[in-house]
Amino acid sequence: MADEIRVPSDSGRPMRGRGPRRGRPAPGSDSGDEKRENELTEKVIFINRSAKVVKGGRRFSFSALVVAGDRRGRVGLGLGKAGEVADAIRKGSDIAKRSMVGVSLRAATIPHEVLSTYGGARVLLRPASPGTGVIAGKTVRAVLEAAGVKDVLSKSLGSNNAANVAKSTLQALQMLRQREDILRGRGLAVTAPPAHVPAAN
Numbered sequence: 001m002a003d004e005i006r007v008p009s010d011s012g013r014p015m016r017g018r019g020p021r022r023g024r025p026a027p028g029s030d031s032g033d034e035k036r037e038n039e040l041t042e043k044v045i046f047i048n049r050s051a052k053v054v055k056g057g058r059r060f061s062f063s064a065l066v067v068a069g070d071r072r073g074r075v076g077l078g079l080g081k082a083g084e085v086a087d088a089i090r091k092g093s094d095i096a097k098r099s100m101v102g103v104s105l106r107a108a109t110i111p112h113e114v115l116s117t118y119g120g121a122r123v124l125l126r127p128a129s130p131g132t133g134v135i136a137g138k139t140v141r142a143v144l145e146a147a148g149v150k151d152v153l154s155k156s157l158g159s160n161n162a163a164n165v166a167k168s169t170l171q172a173l174q175m176l177r178q179r180e181d182i183l184r185g186r187g188l189a190v191t192a193p194p195a196h197v198p199a200a201n
Helices: 031-038 085-098 138-147 162-174 179-185
Strands: 041-054 057-069 074-082 114-118 121-127 152-156
Antiparallel strands (some): 114 121
């Protein structure tokens, strides 16, 4: 079918086409950028399968450990259990989003060194200079990246259980405190940190 010919009121020349389409944002609109900023990152850390022996055979169930964060200082963990893997991941994701907490960061790293223990897992985190990257294992890395940490040194010193390592890492992030917050808590004046003086040779 041929395109209809429209004649604008301010011009005598016919103009072909169907006109502007409705429902599409203008090229300069930032609705897409706002949507991306509000999106959360999710990552499945570990999926476990357990079996229960019943009269007709074995019945399987799955549990999924999921981490969610906005990469700007908020992160949460969730453990979902279900009869199917997809349902377990969905439940874990919902729990992680509901349990998100804020952590104190300094630029792209952490304010100070911290050691956290959860069950048999022990996680050590140390600040790193810009460009170092996330030096960590799979489980610790997932939690740190979801929180927005880009430069950090870490070491897992205890159990390799993924759930305990992830919870220990989250607990370590919650233990972080900014220098200004500590001074205010002690009733002291907040002053600029002393400048670093290189040692003489």
